[in-house]
Structure formats: structure tokens, C-alpha cells
Amino acid sequence: MYNQMTKKRRSYNTQLLFQAINNNNTSMVKLLLKEGVRINARDNYCRTFLHVNAISGNHKITKYLIKYGCNLNAVNCAGDTALHEAIAYNNDQIARCLIKNGSNVRIKNYNGDSCLHFAVVYRHKLNVITMILKNGANINNVNVYGMSPLHFAVESKNIRIVKKLIANGIKVNSIKCGVSALHMAAGVASEVIVKILLKAGADVNYKDVNDCSPIQCAVYTGNIELVKTLIEAGANINNQNKIGATALHNAIMCGNERMISLLLNNNANVCIKTTDGDTPLHWAAMLNVGESHANILKNLLDKGSNVNNRNASGQTPFHFLIQDGSRKVVKMFLDKEADLLKKDFEGSTALHYAVYNGDSEVLTLVLDSGIHINEKCTRGTTALHHAAKKSKSDYIQLLLEKGADVNSPDLCGRTALYYTIVESIAHSDGQNVSESRQESIRLLLEYGTDINDKIYQERTILEIAIERRETVVVNFIVEHIAKLSLRKMPISDYNVQLINKHNDVINYYDMCKTELQAAIKKKIFGTVSFFNILTDSIDVIAGYARNIDLVDAFENSNYEMSFPIYCLPLKTRFYEGVERQKLMERAAIILSHSLNFADPYHIVYKRLLYYFSIKDLRILVDYYCYEVVEKSVDLVIDAIVLSMVVLGVLVIDKGFIH
Known part of the structure; x- marks a missing residue:
């Protein structure tokens, strides 16, 4: 107890x-x-x-x-x-x-x-x-993570303790999971500790488990003096880590221009490749947006970087650059003889990549180089397919104006219109189709997409749209078929049967035909009907726009109420024609003055400017109006003179040209 x-x-x-x-x-x-x-x-x-x-x-x-x-x-x-x-x-x-x-x-x-x-x-x-x-x-005990007391002292930047440990014989080249104390000192940007460790015998070229040397750690800190210290201590500036990247690659990743200059001035190899085959120029071009890395790119090019060097995927630095670079940096590469025709291992050329650039001037620059516009990659896609997939209507129009084949199929038989309808990145929820996608579909239809062709798995584009229950897209196609029908263009029996098979489709088709028949009968001015605006080429509509009375009559008409289905294409096409006519008039005045040849109303200008797209006309007029002095203006005028000679319409006689 x-x-x-x-x-x-x-x-x-x-x-x-x-x-x-x-x-x-x-x-x-x-x-x-x-x-x-x-x-x-x-x-x-x-x-x-x-x-x-x-x-x-x-x-x-x-x-x-x-x-x-x-x-x-x-x-x-x-x-x-x-x-x-x-x-x-x-x-x-x-x-x-x-x-x-x-x-x-x-x-x-x-x-x-x-x-x-x-x-x-x-x-x-x-x-x-x-x-x-x-x-x-x-003193040299390491924990389960491989860290010795020296690693901890370096990590906390405690200079006195570092000195104390070294004085008591600690091993300066011991490792922490493959990382030496010098790696850590370089990584925390402590120049003083780096010097202490180097003096104590630290290996300046020791590699960690990823094969990174201390100088590669130092580059990420942005400390120029620290990197200089390591270089002076004999650091291998071209050491490659496990992915093959060097200190120069790392500096480019950080976008540090001063660091890049330091490395280049100390013989950093500009041609060395990663395991993916990327040179430093590949990385700089890949990271560049607009002109963000313009100075870095120039520095690398001046040191002998090859713009046509392929990586493991067959991509050149130019392929990367052209996706996001500005016209200025693209021109910089072209001046260094960038090969526009070089393909990656998927068969994509610079043109395929240029479609993804947000600056249309870059696409224009590539197109003006004479590259084959219908070049296909290994999957059979052209630049038009890529533009259609992104529903970039302005790019689609530019490519079509330059001669892109609207009916070119990929290896699966899919045309550009299929990509816009099925593969499009633009937003669509069936009833709500983005404006850019709508415009893309309209353009591809107007430029002659064959709606009768069975493009994929033995189905027409109309059938595919119906299956996807995209009412707006179906209506676009039906509106187009109705126009073709009234123009006596062939409509396949397959599509006719398809229309008749669906009540909502046949009803809409009948409404379209009724409205178009009314458009044929209703004249805007003289013999020009609203149906002419829907079906004639933009060049012909531009000719109509020379008649001021006709323009006034169209603007004062009640076409929105009379033609509710076709009011948007009526408006779009008419004002495209008006804009084209105005631009042609201004361009003719500019050329007459610049070439000192004939008056602006001479037939030569009408015939010549017929071959210019609206974008070309805008460039010419804008450069002249804003008095921008650039090489491209001279090139435009040189091209015009050459075109006139080729057309056989340049009359050299009695003071026409001085």
C-alpha cells in the first residue's frame, strides 16, 4: 500500500x-x-x-x-x-x-x-x-541531406563562422546533395565568401549533380563582380550542365544584357548547343517578344551566331524569332542571311511560323520575300490552315489575296474552312461564334471554298457543321449556298439532300433565296442591284464607288430592314469597295508625283493598282502621308516601276518620264 x-x-x-x-x-x-x-x-x-x-x-x-x-x-x-x-x-x-x-x-x-x-x-x-x-x-560531419556546417554558414552568409570553420580544417569541397559550398556562395551572391572559399582551395569548376558549375549559379544572381571573380579564378565559362546549357544560356534566360556582354567578351561559345540542339541564339530568339531581346540578339549575331543553325527538331533561331519578333528584329535576322525556305523536321517554313506572330507586318515581310505561299508541312498543312485554326481573319485575307489555295487539303483531306469550324482556337459555344471566326468563315467561303467537296471522312463542310450543332456556322454556309444557287453555280445532290433532310435548314435556305431574289430585283442606282454588291468582286464594287450618287443611294437605302439576313455582308463588302477606291485614287496621285509620269487618271495606274491588295495600298498611302522615310517606300516604288515594265504599259515617250 x-x-x-x-x-x-x-x-x-x-x-x-x-x-x-x-x-x-x-x-x-x-x-x-x-x-x-x-x-x-x-x-x-x-x-x-x-x-x-x-x-x-x-x-x-x-x-x-x-x-x-x-x-x-x-x-x-x-x-x-x-x-x-x-x-x-x-x-x-x-x-x-x-x-x-x-x-x-x-x-x-x-x-x-x-x-x-x-x-x-x-x-x-x-x-x-x-x-x-x-x-x-x-567538423566535417554531414547530415542526411549531405550538408556540412560550412554549407549552413555559407547559406546564412555568416562570414565570421565561415572563416572559423575553415581555420579549424573543414573541407571546403564537401558536397550537399552534389552542391559544394562554393556553389552555395555563388548562388546567394556573396562575393566575400566566394573569395574566402577560393583562397581556401575551393574547386572553381566543381560540378553539382546537375553538372552545373559555380559560375552558372552566379549568373542567376545577376552579380557582375561575382562572375568576374570566378572568371579570374579560372572558371570554365563554357561548362555545360546536364541539359547542355552554359552560363551564356543562363544569362540569356535571365535577360541580363550586361552579364551576356561580360561572358561574350570572355570568349563564351555562341555556337555551343544544349542536348536539344539549342544554341544561345535559339534561347534568345525563343524568349524575345517584339523587341524585348533586340540588344541581346544583336550582340550574339555580332559575335558570329548562326541564324540558320538547326536544333534537334530542325528549328532555326529564325523559326523561333518569327513567331513573336517585331519587323525590326526579323529584318535584323534577314540581313544576316536567315533562310526563309529552311524547314524544320516537320516541314514547317518561316511562313508557317509567321502566322503565329501578332504583327501582320512580319507576315507581309515574309510573303514579300517570294516564299511559296502554299508550301506544306509533313502533315499537309499550309500557312492558311494555321491562320484558319487561329481564326485570324486579317491574316486569312492577306494570304488569300497573295494567292493561298483555299481548297488545299491536309493529309486527312481537311481544308482551311474545316480548321476554322472544327479546330479553331477562337471561342464558340454553338450559338455564339466570335467575330474573328465569323469573318474567317465568310472570307474562306467568298474566296471559293468548295462546299461540295467531301473533305473529311466522306463528309461535306455543311454536314460537319450540322453534326456539331453550330447553328450560326450552318447558317453562314446555307447563306453562301443560296448565293451560289441563284448565280447558277453547281450545288451537289449530296448537299441538296442534306438541306432537305433538316427542317430548320431547309426553312432557312428558303428564306435566304427569297431575300436574294429581292436583292436581284432591287436596284441601288441605275443597273446596280444589291445582289451585285453581294456577289461581285471588291474591285468591281470599288468601280461602283466612283459614282458618288450610287454611294449616297446605298447609304440612304433601308437595306438593314430589306435584307436582314445579308445586311452585314452587304455593308462589309460595299465599304471595302469604297475604301479600296479611295486608296487607289490617293495611291495614283502619289505614284504620279513620285514617278513623274502621266496624270493620276492615266489607265496605267488603274491597271497597275488592280494588283495591289488593300493592305499594300494602305502601306503606300500611310508612308507618303506621314512622310516616313524608310527603305520599304523605295522598294514599293521600285516594285511598281518593275510591274509597269512587265505589264507592258509603261510608256516612255516625249517627257512622260524625266
Whole structure:
């Protein structure tokens, strides 16, 4: 009975002692120790009284606990001794007391950290570190992550501790998961520590597990002086990591122009390739948007980078550049003899890539180079297919005006219109078709997409649209078929049967035909009907626009109410013709003045400007009106003179040309 009461009393006293230590109640601790407790009792975290006191920080209690036999080297659930805890909580006096009374400084916790690791991590005074070292700590111990005390000292940029550890013989080339202390010093941009480590014998070209050298780590910090220090120490500037990237690749990734110049001036190899075959120029071109990397690109080109060097996918730097670069940087590459005809391993040329550029001037520049517009890649797609997939109506129009084949099929028989309807990136939810997609569909239909052709899996484009339940798209196609029907153009029996098969489609088709018949009968002015505006070419409509009375009559007509289905194409096509006519008149005046040949109304200008797209006319007029002096203006005029000669309409006679 007495023994049971004694055990209960001790258990109760043990709980009280933990509380007293937590509350720094020294007198209560003394009383409880005298009365009797289980001196090596543990709490829920396997901590002894010494562990808890090492955290609380009462030096006197530490002495009492040691006096009564508390285990100095007991470990908690993390493998930490009381000494680990004292160091972690910056209780230096307790730490010294524990060491003096025999705490084992070589014990490592379950992460492999010794008390020396802790002393460095928690930035203790040098006298504590000195005491730990004097009492037998293994200075080169590494934890389970491969980190020595030196790694921690470098990571925290503690110069005094770094010097102390080196003075006590720590290995400067020990590794942390394949990373040396010099890698870490370079990575945290500590030039002072880098110099200390180099002086102590650190290997400037040591490679980590990814084969990166310290200079590659330093480049990412942007510290120019640090990189200079490593170069002066003999760093291999062309070291390649596991993906084959060099310090120059890394500097380009960071977009650091000064760093790139430093590396280039120290003989960085501009032709070295990654495992994917990318040179530094590939990376710069890939990262460039507009002119964001223009200076970097120029620097690399001036140092001999090859614009036509292929990577493992057959892509040249020019292929990357032309997707997002401005006209200026594209021209820079062309001046360095970039090959527009070179294909990647999928058969894509510069033209395929240019379609993805947001600047239409780049696409124009490529088209004006004379590249074959209907060139196909290995999947059978042309540039028009790509423009159609993105529903870039302005690019589609430009390509079509330059002669792109609207019915060119890919390897699966799919035309550009299929790509706009089925593969389009533009938003569509069936009833809501984006404006750019609508315009793309309209253009592809107007430029002669064969709606009778079975383009994919023996289905016509109308059938595909019906299956997809895209009402707006179906209506577009039906409107076009109705126009073809009234123009006596052939409609396949297959499409006719398809229309008759669906009540909503046949009803809409009949409405379209009724409206078009009314458009044939209703004249705008003279013999020109609204049907003419829907079906004649833009050049013919431009001719109509020379008649001011006809333009006024159209503008004052109530065509929106009379032709609700076709009002939008009526408006679009009419004003395209009006714009073309105005541009041609202004262009003729410009050419008459520039060439000093005939008056603006001479037949030569009418015949010549017929071959110009609206975009070409805008460029000519805008350059002249804004008095922009650029090579392209001279090139336009040279092209015009050449065209006139080829057409056989240039009359050299009696002062027409001076």
C-alpha cells in the first residue's frame, strides 16, 4: 500500500516538475527534486526535464537537474539532445554548462544534424562554436541531406563562422546533395565568401549533380563582380550542365544584357548547343517578344551566331524569332542571311511560323520575300490552315489575296474552312461564334471554298457543321449556298439532300433565296442591284464607288430592314469597295508625283493598282502621308516601276518620264 502511494506521489511530482520548469519556478524545482521524482521521466514528446529546461532557459535549474542525475545525452522524438535544444533556443549559458558536464557534442539527430550544425544554423557566438569544436565535434560531419556546417554558414552568409570553420580544417569541397559550398556562395551572391572559399582551395569548376558549375549559379544572381571573380579564378565559362546549357544560356534566360556582354567578351561559345540542339541564339530568339531581346540578339549575331543553325527538331533561331519578333528584329535576322525556305523536321517554313506572330507586318515581310505561299508541312498543312485554326481573319485575307489555295487539303483531306469550324482556337459555344471566326468563315467561303467537296471522312463542310450543332456556322454556309444557287453555280445532290433532310435548314435556305431574289430585283442606282454588291468582286464594287450618287443611294437605302439576313455582308463588302477606291485614287496621285509620269487618271495606274491588295495600298498611302522615310517606300516604288515594265504599259515617250 505504501509503495503504491509512493509511486503515485512520484508520478504527480513528475508532472509538477515539468510545470515548474516551464514556469521557471526554481524553488519548486528544488523542492520536488528533494522530495523525489523519476529523474529521467519523459513528456509526450519524449523530452526529459533537461530538454524542457534547455528551452525555458534557466541556468540554475540546469545545474540542479544535472546534480540529481538527469541523463545529459537522452534524445527526444526528433533525436535532439538537451544540448541541441539549448543551442536552438540560443541559451548559450545552458549549452556551455551541458558541454562542461559531459554532453556528447558528436550526437546527431534523426536528420543527421549535430550540435555544431545547430550552432551554425542559429548563428551562435564564436565562443560556443569554439567550445563545441574543442570538445570533439566532427567538423566535417554531414547530415542526411549531405550538408556540412560550412554549407549552413555559407547559406546564412555568416562570414565570421565561415572563416572559423575553415581555420579549424573543414573541407571546403564537401558536397550537399552534389552542391559544394562554393556553389552555395555563388548562388546567394556573396562575393566575400566566394573569395574566402577560393583562397581556401575551393574547386572553381566543381560540378553539382546537375553538372552545373559555380559560375552558372552566379549568373542567376545577376552579380557582375561575382562572375568576374570566378572568371579570374579560372572558371570554365563554357561548362555545360546536364541539359547542355552554359552560363551564356543562363544569362540569356535571365535577360541580363550586361552579364551576356561580360561572358561574350570572355570568349563564351555562341555556337555551343544544349542536348536539344539549342544554341544561345535559339534561347534568345525563343524568349524575345517584339523587341524585348533586340540588344541581346544583336550582340550574339555580332559575335558570329548562326541564324540558320538547326536544333534537334530542325528549328532555326529564325523559326523561333518569327513567331513573336517585331519587323525590326526579323529584318535584323534577314540581313544576316536567315533562310526563309529552311524547314524544320516537320516541314514547317518561316511562313508557317509567321502566322503565329501578332504583327501582320512580319507576315507581309515574309510573303514579300517570294516564299511559296502554299508550301506544306509533313502533315499537309499550309500557312492558311494555321491562320484558319487561329481564326485570324486579317491574316486569312492577306494570304488569300497573295494567292493561298483555299481548297488545299491536309493529309486527312481537311481544308482551311474545316480548321476554322472544327479546330479553331477562337471561342464558340454553338450559338455564339466570335467575330474573328465569323469573318474567317465568310472570307474562306467568298474566296471559293468548295462546299461540295467531301473533305473529311466522306463528309461535306455543311454536314460537319450540322453534326456539331453550330447553328450560326450552318447558317453562314446555307447563306453562301443560296448565293451560289441563284448565280447558277453547281450545288451537289449530296448537299441538296442534306438541306432537305433538316427542317430548320431547309426553312432557312428558303428564306435566304427569297431575300436574294429581292436583292436581284432591287436596284441601288441605275443597273446596280444589291445582289451585285453581294456577289461581285471588291474591285468591281470599288468601280461602283466612283459614282458618288450610287454611294449616297446605298447609304440612304433601308437595306438593314430589306435584307436582314445579308445586311452585314452587304455593308462589309460595299465599304471595302469604297475604301479600296479611295486608296487607289490617293495611291495614283502619289505614284504620279513620285514617278513623274502621266496624270493620276492615266489607265496605267488603274491597271497597275488592280494588283495591289488593300493592305499594300494602305502601306503606300500611310508612308507618303506621314512622310516616313524608310527603305520599304523605295522598294514599293521600285516594285511598281518593275510591274509597269512587265505589264507592258509603261510608256516612255516625249517627257512622260524625266
